[in-house]
Amino acid sequence: MTDQVTTRARVEQSMTRRRRAEVRFRLYGMLSIGFGLLCLVVLFGSIILKGGSAFEQTVLQSEVYLDGDYLELTPQSSVEERRNADYEGLIKQYLKESIPVSGRNERRALYSLVSVGAHWQLQKAVLDNPDLIGTALNIELIMDDDVDQWFKHERDEGRAGRLSELQLGWLEQWASDGRLKSRFSTTFFTNGDSREPELAGVHGAMMGTFLTLMVTFLLSFPIGVAAAIYLEEFAPKNRVTEIVEININNLAAVPSITFGLLGLAIFINIFGVARSTPLIGGLVLTLMTLPTIIISGRAAIKSVPPSIREAAFGLGASKMQVVFHHVLPLALPGMLTGTIIGMAQALGETAPLLMIGMIAFVVDVPGFITDPSTVLPVQIFLWSDSPEQAFTERTSGAIIVLLAFLIMMNTAAVWLRRRLERRW
Incomplete structure (x- = not known):
C-alpha cells in the first residue's frame, strides 16, 4: 500500500x-x-x-502675371518658343515685386527660397494652354528643400536650419498670410530622380522596377515551371539528376551578389548587354529567382495526389496528357505562389543590381526594357547616401512605397492560391 x-x-x-x-x-x-x-x-x-512627411510638399500660393512682352510670347507662338521662354526670370521679377529687396545678396537670398524647378511649373502651364499668356496665373510654386524642412519640422521646434534671419522674416510673413502651406506631393510620384530633394521622385525607379520584374517573370516562370515538370515527371532517377537537384538547392542559398558577378561576367562582358537597363536587371534576377521557382514548382507537383495520375492513366491518357491536362493545372496555384514570393524577394535585392551598373543617376523615366533606369532598392540606397537632410525623409518615403509593392505582391500570392487551389 x-x-x-x-x-x-x-x-x-x-x-x-x-x-x-x-x-x-x-x-x-x-x-x-x-x-x-x-x-x-x-x-x-x-x-x-x-x-x-515625404508625401507632403511646401508651396507658396502665388499669382504670377505671364507678361507676354517679358517672355516675348503670344498665344500664337510656336511650341519651341514657349518652351524656351525665360520663366525663371519671370519668377524672380514676381518675387522682387512681392517683397522689396536691395542689393545682390538680398535678392539672391530671396530667389533661393523658391525651388530651381519652379519655372518648369510655369513652362508646363503655358505649353498646355497658350491662352494663359497675358493673364495672371494662380499657381503653387514649389519651395526649396531648406524651406520645406523648416516649415514641416524645424519651425515648431524654434530652429532655423540653414535659413538666415532675413529669410525667416519673409517666410513668417508668407505663413501668416496663409500663402505658405503644405500639400500632397504629387512630384514624389510623377518625377524621376533629381539632385534637388524637393524635385526628386520615385516615378523613374517605380517604372524601372516594373520593367525589371516583367522581364524577370517572363523569363523565370516558364523556364522554372518547365524545369520543375521535367525533373519531377520525366527525368530519370540517376546520379546526374541527383547532382542537378543538389545544385539547384544549393543555388537557392548562394549570396545574391554572386549572381550580379555572374551577370557582369556573362551578359555584359561576353554578350555585350547594356548596363543599367531593366533587361540586364531582369536577366540577373532571373538567375537568382529560378532556384526558388523550381523548388516550389516541384513541391507543388508532389502535392498532387497520385490517384489523379492513376485515374488518368486508367482512362488511357498518355504521360504528356496526364502532366499537362491534370497535374499541371492542379499544381499551378502553388507554382504561381512560389513565383510571386521569389519575385518579391528579387524586388528587394540591391547587391546584384549594383554589380551591373544600376546604381547610375538616371533622371528620365524609362519607357522600355533597353532604356537606362534604376530600381526602388537602389534608389533608396542612393538617397540614403546623400548629405541633404531632405533626402532622409525621401529615403523613408521610398521604403514605404517599396513595402507597399511587397505587400501587394504577397497579397496577390495568397489570393491566387486561394482562388485557384482545389481541395481533395
Whole structure:
C-alpha cells in the first residue's frame, strides 16, 4: 500500500512538472511572438514617422502675371518658343515685386527660397494652354528643400536650419498670410530622380522596377515551371539528376551578389548587354529567382495526389496528357505562389543590381526594357547616401512605397492560391 502511494505521488509530481514545463513553453512562445511583433511595430512606426512627411510638399500660393512682352510670347507662338521662354526670370521679377529687396545678396537670398524647378511649373502651364499668356496665373510654386524642412519640422521646434534671419522674416510673413502651406506631393510620384530633394521622385525607379520584374517573370516562370515538370515527371532517377537537384538547392542559398558577378561576367562582358537597363536587371534576377521557382514548382507537383495520375492513366491518357491536362493545372496555384514570393524577394535585392551598373543617376523615366533606369532598392540606397537632410525623409518615403509593392505582391500570392487551389 505504501509503495502504491509513493508511486502515485511520484506520478503526480512528474505530471505537475510536465504541466509547468508546457505552460513555460507556451509562455516562451507567446513572448517570442510578442517580441517579434513589437520589433515589427517599432520598425514600421519609425519608417512611417520619418517618411510620412515625404508625401507632403511646401508651396507658396502665388499669382504670377505671364507678361507676354517679358517672355516675348503670344498665344500664337510656336511650341519651341514657349518652351524656351525665360520663366525663371519671370519668377524672380514676381518675387522682387512681392517683397522689396536691395542689393545682390538680398535678392539672391530671396530667389533661393523658391525651388530651381519652379519655372518648369510655369513652362508646363503655358505649353498646355497658350491662352494663359497675358493673364495672371494662380499657381503653387514649389519651395526649396531648406524651406520645406523648416516649415514641416524645424519651425515648431524654434530652429532655423540653414535659413538666415532675413529669410525667416519673409517666410513668417508668407505663413501668416496663409500663402505658405503644405500639400500632397504629387512630384514624389510623377518625377524621376533629381539632385534637388524637393524635385526628386520615385516615378523613374517605380517604372524601372516594373520593367525589371516583367522581364524577370517572363523569363523565370516558364523556364522554372518547365524545369520543375521535367525533373519531377520525366527525368530519370540517376546520379546526374541527383547532382542537378543538389545544385539547384544549393543555388537557392548562394549570396545574391554572386549572381550580379555572374551577370557582369556573362551578359555584359561576353554578350555585350547594356548596363543599367531593366533587361540586364531582369536577366540577373532571373538567375537568382529560378532556384526558388523550381523548388516550389516541384513541391507543388508532389502535392498532387497520385490517384489523379492513376485515374488518368486508367482512362488511357498518355504521360504528356496526364502532366499537362491534370497535374499541371492542379499544381499551378502553388507554382504561381512560389513565383510571386521569389519575385518579391528579387524586388528587394540591391547587391546584384549594383554589380551591373544600376546604381547610375538616371533622371528620365524609362519607357522600355533597353532604356537606362534604376530600381526602388537602389534608389533608396542612393538617397540614403546623400548629405541633404531632405533626402532622409525621401529615403523613408521610398521604403514605404517599396513595402507597399511587397505587400501587394504577397497579397496577390495568397489570393491566387486561394482562388485557384482545389481541395481533395
